[in-house]
Amino acid sequence: MQSFAGRLGVVTGGGSGMGRELVLQLASEGCAVACCDIHEDEVWHTSDLAGSRAPKGIRVTAHVCDVSDETQVLRFRDEAVAAHGRDHVDLLFNNAGIGGGGSLFTDSRATWERTFGVDFWGVYLCTRAFLPLLVKSSEAVVVNTSSVNGFWATLGPGVPHSAYSTAKFAVKGFSEALIEDLRMNAPHVRVAVVVPGHIGTDIVTNTRRILGQAAPGAVDDAELETWRPALVRAGAPAEATTEELRAMLGLLEGAFKANAPLTAAQAATIILDSLRAGKWRILVGADAEALDAWVRRDPESAYDYPRTGGAFLRPSAAEE
Ligand SMILES: NC(=O)c1ccc[n+]([C@@H]2O[C@H](COP(=O)([O-])OP(=O)(O)OC[C@H]3O[C@@H](n4cnc5c(N)ncnc54)[C@H](O)[C@@H]3O)[C@@H](O)[C@H]2O)c1
Numbered sequence: 193m194q195s196f197a198g199r200l201g202v203v204t205g206g207g208s209g210m211g212r213e214l215v216l217q218l219a220s221e222g223c224a225v226a227c228c229d230i231h232e233d234e235v236w237h238t239s240d241l242a243g244s245r246a247p248k249g250i251r252v253t254a255h256v257c258d259v260s261d262e263t264q265v266l267r268f269r270d271e272a273v274a275a276h277g278r279d280h281v282d283l284l285f286n287n288a289g290i291g292g293g294g295s296l297f298t299d300s301r302a303t304w305e306r307t308f309g310v311d312f313w314g315v316y317l318c319t320r321a322f323l324p325l326l327v328k329s330s331e332a333v334v335v336n337t338s339s340v341n342g343f344w345a346t347l348g349p350g351v352p353h354s355a356y357s358t359a360k361f362a363v364k365g366f367s368e369a370l371i372e373d374l375r376m377n378a379p380h381v382r383v384a385v386v387v388p389g390h391i392g393t394d395i396v397t398n399t400r401r402i403l404g405q406a407a408p409g410a411v412d413d414a415e416l417e418t419w420r421p422a423l424v425r426a427g428a429p430a431e432a433t434t435e436e437l438r439a440m441l442g443l444l445e446g447a448f449k450a451n452a453p454l455t456a457a458q459a460a461t462i463i464l465d466s467l468r469a470g471k472w473r474i475l476v477g478a479d480a481e482a483l484d485a486w487v488r489r490d491p492e493s494a495y496d497y498p499r500t501g502g503a504f505l506r507p508s509a510a511e512e
Pocket residue numbers: 204205206207208209210211228229230231234257258259260287288289290310314337338339340387388389390391392393394395396398399402456
């Protein structure tokens with residue numbers, strides 16, 4: 193697909209971060225978009241912004257949908273095609289995602305399964321729901337967002353990351369398995385898997401909202417203590433008071449966005465340029481490319497990173 197102009201794209205998780213930027217960039221190129229999010233105000237804001245940047249006559253519609261709930265996904269699909277008056281869809285971006293559910297020991301089962309449900313079942317359910325409409329297009333693409341945690345299941349020492357990583361491995365496996373299924377059964381539809389490194393978005397805050405977790409300033413002392421080892425690794429003094437730990441947690445939440453090597457807009461541009469170039473395996477960021485090479489070079493040692501310092505997405509740190 194050389195150009196997105198005149199197409200209809202569907203973007204999940206369009207209310208923030210990479211999803212919002214994909215919507216804005218697609219619309220400004222003349223692609224009609226139906227975007228959904230679990231957060232109503234944010235997805236409406238995205239459609240307002242996109243509408244103001246799109247060429248005349250290009251529609252961007254906003255829909256409220258929890259992608260892990262099949263009833264809501266089917267309603268979103270029906271609303272989207274009705275709103276756009278089309279009988280097919282050309283692009284499906286399965287982008288919605290949250291973190292969470294890091295540990296089988298210290299996180300609740302509900303949190304683990306909620307994270308896995310959004311990050312894997314959301315991708316699966318939306319693919320199933322939209323597949324008949326993609327097949328009706330003359331040329332279509334399903335774009336599934338995995339992560340570097342889809343090939344390296346950790347954020348580094350002291351930070352268990354199991355639900356998210358398991359789901360992102362599943363998204364990668366599902367996408368790669370779809371390659372042959374589509375070649376056999378719908379060769380005009382292809383699949384791409386997006387593997388972002390660290391991108392500056394509000395995913396930490398959005399995850400907290402969706403999982404119903406307290407803001408950093410309101411985390412209770414007992415929970416804060418479970419964070420102590422990770423916060424000390426991130427630079428807090430070992431004997432920090434709970435107030436100091438609380439403040440540091442808040443700083444880290446903001447730092448995730450502020451210190452990322454790529455913005456969400458830059459990531460969306462890389463994704464769309466890669467799709468135009470016909471790529472199916474889209475690594476986003478130099479950190480993702482370096483980690484991919486590092487894990488492939490010596491998979492047996494992939495989890496033997498140093499036990500001190502923050503190795504988050506820093507293969508150079510892991511190589512020290
Ligand atoms: N930011 C990163 O560093 C990074 C790295 C690798 C992969 N990713 C992945 O990229 C994708 C986009 O993340 P982002 O960083 O832009 O985050 P973000 O929080 O800025 O955007 C994600 C959007 O998805 C929405 N969402 C969450 N759960 C939903 C649900 N059940 N139904 C519908 N919408 C839902 C959120 O409300 C939010 O608007 C996610 O799949 C994420 O896992 C992000």
